Amino acid sequence: MYSVRLRNYFCEVAVAEKPKVLVTRPLFPAARAILDQQFEVEYWTHPERIPRAELLKRVEDKDALVCLLTEKVDEELLSIARKLRLAGTVSVGYDNIDVPACTRHKVVATHTPGVLDETTADFAWTLLMAIARRLVEGDAWMRSGTWPGWDLDQLLGGDVWGKTLGIIGFGRIGRGLARRATGFQMRVIYHDGVRAAAGLETELHAEFADMDTLLRESDFVSLHVPLLPATRHLISSAAFEKMKRTAYLVNTSRGPVVDEAALAEALEQKKIAGAALDVYEQEPKVHPGLVSRKDVILTPHIASATVETRTRMAVMAATNAAALFEGKRPPNALNADALGL
């Protein structure tokens, strides 16, 4: 126990003991080292995700919460956790955090931007290649022991090189995907609420397109928008009507950006050639119409899952939490301005 003079954004508080943090996973040693120094830490160490009731019970007396995208930080939690000053998610997407509610409760909300861009873009590229070249089908065939040997028309896919890649959401990760496409001599078109600077378009060989043009002209449509009310079911039956019958959809953003029922129907009616999904509308569930399809690749939300990147994300979340209780502005606060930090 030692005395820390905590200078935060709304008052000066003399704290007689270390602040308390609830961390809903044991994270990684590098992140634990930061937290253990600054806080009295309670880690949720059970193999299953923390049940909501446990989360609400354990967060009640905490000064900070470091959570995953599977935990919701909402009005209910914030009303219970009356001492809470910070809620940090170990993810760049923060649709699990009600940021305006955090601001109302004077809770700093943080996320982990920038450290997972290349890793996530790598994985979107992996999915794009794998669905076009029928990698998973080929692997299953080999393992089944029924492959009769080479033949001319086996598992014909679609070319990647020289095709048109349509990127929806041209932020950090979308731009990373564009960079990967240049080596494959692809034409890159993108749609975003905000048009990129001309210099960046030139550097990435990317053309801005309206949504209709992008859907009609792309051989691959890859999604990189955050989940917002405006992006929920952004890709639904109307979008599949516009896409090429030979086109593939790749989703590494958030599940609800795609209407899964509409996707299953579009595939059944051969309106598009295939889809590769890393995220789902109601994780961990997958729409039953997608599970048995060979023209679909399903991965378990692992686009940022490398040792290096997940460690960087955890360290960033820990650093943000530590910063606030050292009287500094957390580098990745979502509501710093709103709170006057």
Ligand SMILES: NC(=O)c1ccc[n+]([C@@H]2O[C@H](COP(=O)([O-])OP(=O)(O)OC[C@H]3O[C@@H](n4cnc5c(N)ncnc54)[C@H](O)[C@@H]3O)[C@@H](O)[C@H]2O)c1
């Ligand atoms: N599958 C995974 O494991 C994984 C990993 C990392 C990120 N993600 C998801 O990817 C998303 C993007 O991450 P990022 O770091 O590139 O974010 P970012 O903020 O850098 O980029 C998002 C882009 O989407 C644009 N956008 C927002 N609303 C739009 C709309 N209605 N129409 C068109 N464009 C719109 C924004 O202007 C921005 O350019 C995250 O929010 C997260 O949900 C998933």
